[in-house]
Amino acid sequence: MIEFTNVSKQYPTGQLALYNVNFAMQPGEMVFLTGHSGAGKSTLLKLIAMLERPSQGEIVVNGKAVNKLKNKHIPPFRRHIGMIFQNHHLLLDRSVFENVALPLKITGMHHRDIRRRVQAALDKVSLLNKQKENPMMLSVGEQQRVGIARAVVNKPTIILADEPTGNLDPELAQDIMYTFQQFNELGATVLIASHDQTLIESMNKRIIVLQKINP
Amino acid sequence: MTNVTKTNQRARQYSFFDAWWQHVRAAMAFSLKRLWFNPLSTWITLAAIAIALSLPAGLHLFLKNLQTLTDDKRQVPTVSLFLKQSVTAQQAEDRAALLSELNDIDKVVFVSKEDALKKFGEITGFGETLETLDDNPLPHVLVVTPNLTMTGEMDAQIRKLVRQLKNYPEVDSVQADIEWVQRLHAIILIAQRILYVVSALLLLTVLLVVGNTIRLDIENRKEEIDVTRFIGATRAYIRRPFIFGGLWYGLFGGIISLVIVHFALLFLLPPINRLSTLYGSHFTLSGLDFKMTFLILLISSLLGIVGAWLAVGQHLRKTEVVL
Numbered sequence: 001m002i003e004f005t006n007v008s009k010q011y012p013t014g015q016l017a018l019y020n021v022n023f024a025m026q027p028g029e030m031v032f033l034t035g036h037s038g039a040g041k042s043t044l045l046k047l048i049a050m051l052e053r054p055s056q057g058e059i060v061v062n063g064k065a066v067n068k069l070k071n072k073h074i075p076p077f078r079r080h081i082g083m084i085f086q087n088h089h090l091l092l093d094r095s096v097f098e099n100v101a102l103p104l105k106i107t108g109m110h111h112r113d114i115r116r117r118v119q120a121a122l123d124k125v126s127l128l129n130k131q132k133e134n135p136m137m138l139s140v141g142e143q144q145r146v147g148i149a150r151a152v153v154n155k156p157t158i159i160l161a162d163e164p165t166g167n168l169d170p171e172l173a174q175d176i177m178y179t180f181q182q183f184n185e186l187g188a189t190v191l192i193a194s195h196d197q198t199l200i201e202s203m204n205k206r207i208i209v210l211q212k213i214n215p
Numbered sequence: 216m217t218n219v220t221k222t223n224q225r226a227r228q229y230s231f232f233d234a235w236w237q238h239v240r241a242a243m244a245f246s247l248k249r250l251w252f253n254p255l256s257t258w259i260t261l262a263a264i265a266i267a268l269s270l271p272a273g274l275h276l277f278l279k280n281l282q283t284l285t286d287d288k289r290q291v292p293t294v295s296l297f298l299k300q301s302v303t304a305q306q307a308e309d310r311a312a313l314l315s316e317l318n319d320i321d322k323v324v325f326v327s328k329e330d331a332l333k334k335f336g337e338i339t340g341f342g343e344t345l346e347t348l349d350d351n352p353l354p355h356v357l358v359v360t361p362n363l364t365m366t367g368e369m370d371a372q373i374r375k376l377v378r379q380l381k382n383y384p385e386v387d388s389v390q391a392d393i394e395w396v397q398r399l400h401a402i403i404l405i406a407q408r409i410l411y412v413v414s415a416l417l418l419l420t421v422l423l424v425v426g427n428t429i430r431l432d433i434e435n436r437k438e439e440i441d442v443t444r445f446i447g448a449t450r451a452y453i454r455r456p457f458i459f460g461g462l463w464y465g466l467f468g469g470i471i472s473l474v475i476v477h478f479a480l481l482f483l484l485p486p487i488n489r490l491s492t493l494y495g496s497h498f499t500l501s502g503l504d505f506k507m508t509f510l511i512l513l514i515s516s517l518l519g520i521v522g523a524w525l526a527v528g529q530h531l532r533k534t535e536v537v538l
């Protein structure tokens with residue numbers, strides 16, 4: 001499903017974020033990515049979603065060598081990936097419903113189908129009753145769940161989450177992890193970057209550790 | 216994985232055109248709503264565009280009216296010979312007959328002082344007042360239509376003829392209508408050039424105003440653009456609402472400029488009409504015709520679109536997603 005072969009990433013600033021990374025994920029697998037701050041976790045996730053391009057090596061996602069993807073093929077490719085960040089990146093000038101509907105609108109879907117799908121996604125994160133509210137009015141945990149609903153509304157094959165529980169207290173964090181597990185059980189391949197060691201270990205999944213490289 | 220295949224099948228139900236039309240409709244509605252998001256800055260932008268557009272439009276209108284004023288006379292330039300008071304009608308008619316024999320002259324019309332007075336009375340409405348005059352103050356007039364050769368400078372030919380006609384003993388003064396028409400014509404040519412320069416500069420202003428407004432809008436919505444990009448929006452999708460924003464600015468600015476020009480015209484009309492009745496003319500200001508109205512709206516809309524396109528293009532080239 002996701003395969004890295006000798007992947008390195010050096011930012012234009014000269015910062016070497018990843019060096020010679022090799023790993024593979026099976027379809028339907030749920031994996032945690034851990035390592036110290038600055039080890040390159042965020043960079044690795046960005047490479048999968050083509051938010052950054054690798055400096056070296058090959059990345060295969062869904063059977064496609066994405067490092068060779070042309071610019072115009074990147075938008076449709078991203079629609080198969082749901083991304084969640086530590087900061088929810090919700091748009092505060094519109095309602096929860098509108099936020100979650102955004103990925104569907106991008107595909108040109110019809111209004112009534114959008115309504116159905118958005119409500120289903122909000123239902124899965126137990127926020128159906130908050131759909132008309134502005135994200136600003138929600139608690140941090142709820143905002144993060146809206147972000148998850150937006151990431152999964154498109155029924156992506158791959159879900160990537162970068163420190164999704166970073167701002168949450170342990171109980172809420174555990175809750176969010178269970179939500180991801182549910183999506184994994186529904187068939188999605190899930191990769192979560194986190195440095196919360198106890199939380200990760202409690203989930204009983206494969207863990208990939210990134211070592212920080214000393215230049 | 217069953218989830219995945221279902222997604223693909225669903226997606227395929229929407230034809231390319233359906234999706235495109237959904238996008239266009241959404242972008243139109245959204246960009247219209249955005250205009251009211253910050254009404255003050257929208258109105259300021261629209262006013263700037265409208266003023267910049269109404270200047271060339273008004274100037275064009277002014278020139279068009281000047282041209283209609285000269286057009287009918289330019290075809291038949293005439294030279295009026297005002298005869299001395301002592302010249303009798305018979306002498307005048309004889310001279311007219313002689314003049315019409317000349318090669319340089321096409322036709323001579325004799326207007327007696329009595330005819331001239333009557334006509335003057337009719338035009339001004341002072342007929343009764345004029346009847347109380349003991350003496351007719353007007354002279355006999357010969358209206359000469361020159362026979363202009365196609366080659367050579369019209370101006371020079373007429374000046375030569377005027378000099379020649381002045382030498383006849385009956386002639387008191389000579390007035391060539393052509394002179395003011397020619398001068399006006401020359402002025403119009405200059406004014407036209409000025410119109411082109413002013414238009415080019417002001418249209419460029421519209422382009423910059425729209426471009427800058429859209430650029431600011433993009434700055435304010437950076438977050439939104441980045442978010443839509445990482446969830447898989449194409450460049451066309453991101454560009455669309457901004458392009459429509461530019462279109463609305465151009466179109467509405469154009470409409471407001473038409474309103475401005477129209478009111479300026481209404482404001483000018485009464486004094487112009489009074490002036491033209493004083494001169495016994497039926498001249499009246501004509502407004503923008505349908506073609507011009509359409510053209511102004513078309514140009515302003517295009518400028519809006521191009522301005523927005525430049526602003527968005529620059530932004531999209533500059534950045535990948537930064538989160």
Ligand SMILES: Nc1ncnc2c1ncn2[C@@H]1O[C@H](COP(=O)(O)OP(=O)(O)O)[C@@H](O)[C@H]1O
Nearest residue numbers: 011013015017036037038039040041042043044
């Ligand atoms: N856009 C960027 N430009 C330059 N350097 C970057 C950029 N993003 C991350 N880095 C650097 O790359 C390294 C890895 O960063 P990151 O992937 O964010 O690690 P993590 O998410 O594990 O904390 C860090 O040293 C960071 O400073």
Ligand SMILES: [Mg+2]
Nearest residue numbers: 041042043162
């Ligand atoms: Mg990080």
